[in-house]
Amino acid sequence: MKADTTLAILAGGRASRMDGKDKGLITVAGRPMVQHVLSRVRPEGMATLIIANRNQDAYRALGFPVFGDERADYPGPMAGMEVALQQAETPFVVVCPCDTPRLPPDLIERLHQTQQAQQADVVVANDGEWDHPVILLLKRELLPSMQAFLSSGERKIAVWYRQHTLARCTFSGQANDFANINTPEQCQQMEQALANNDPL
Template identity: 45%
Template sequence: MSLQINAVILAGGMARRMGGNDKGLVDLNGQPMIKHAIDRIKPQVKEILINANRNHSSYAEFGYPVVSDEDSGYLGPLAGMITAMAQTNADYLLVVPCDCPLLPTDLVSRMLSQLESHDADLAVASDGKREQPVVMLLKPSLRDSMKAFLDGGERKIDFWYAKHNCVVTDFSDQPNAFVNVNTPEQKQQLSEAIAK
């Protein structure tokens, strides 16, 4: 029996540093930022969900189900993950942000390999210098634990996963894989890097 791995792309934030523009829909080299992320992960998973709290019709045009946070109030990435975990029956859920257009094309295979070899509950990506808490592969059964953490007023993802059997997957051979876009300046730099 082959494992089913689904993905959620987190596009539910306020994007304050992008002037409030919906980051997933910001144009990067001719296509919306989220389209770059979709293209990277689509071959690696069975199904994709998009977590968005505004512009639903725009996100729906990509052809995937769009889900809003169960808890209103822009509570951060954890809220989007909790919502997605409730919507999937997959063995594992890949979580990625909408503003990482250079995600590894071997993201799932490497994280899954480490997860299984360490019998872990979740794998978190690292660029070799620091962990990337919103890039992870996890068991949807962790939802109750994550919801209790969020309901307790906590927000920091790394505090949550430190409580679990977590393995860090090193992608230092792809140091730019997790470059994300938070400001118009970063968008310009990334646009130039992709165009090269």
């Protein structure tokens, strides 16, 4: 699994609801959010990329290659996925956002299990009720399809998914693990939850 997979952390958003602060670098429970994500889901030795459009030196200090979107005007998370597929050298890429600091530690393993069981092109994490469309496993060979989709002006991830064999990896009863931070209030709630190891 480690040898055939690259982990890509998306940290390229504008964070408009966080007063424009770079979410991945916001400190929660003593560490930047991006470090929580890395420590929870990344197996030792797995190739890792960070996709960031700002503060690239700060992200690079974590010890991983950093790349920015190649498309102008912040076209959304698919632009970051495109860069991840371009830069990865492995058959599979697992994508996670930088603002989900409580992801399940077995996330990558279970995404792979679902991919193998269903021979899917795309595997999306699901908490039993909702899909989490930017927490997923992709085949790197999907890059030309994604490039064509974005070049056509499309941006909706769910529309692109439907062009491929899609599977859902279900984490029933673990909705809290997929909570993301979009506002200062949510940041405070997550700080307390992480400090106390409590559910949100």
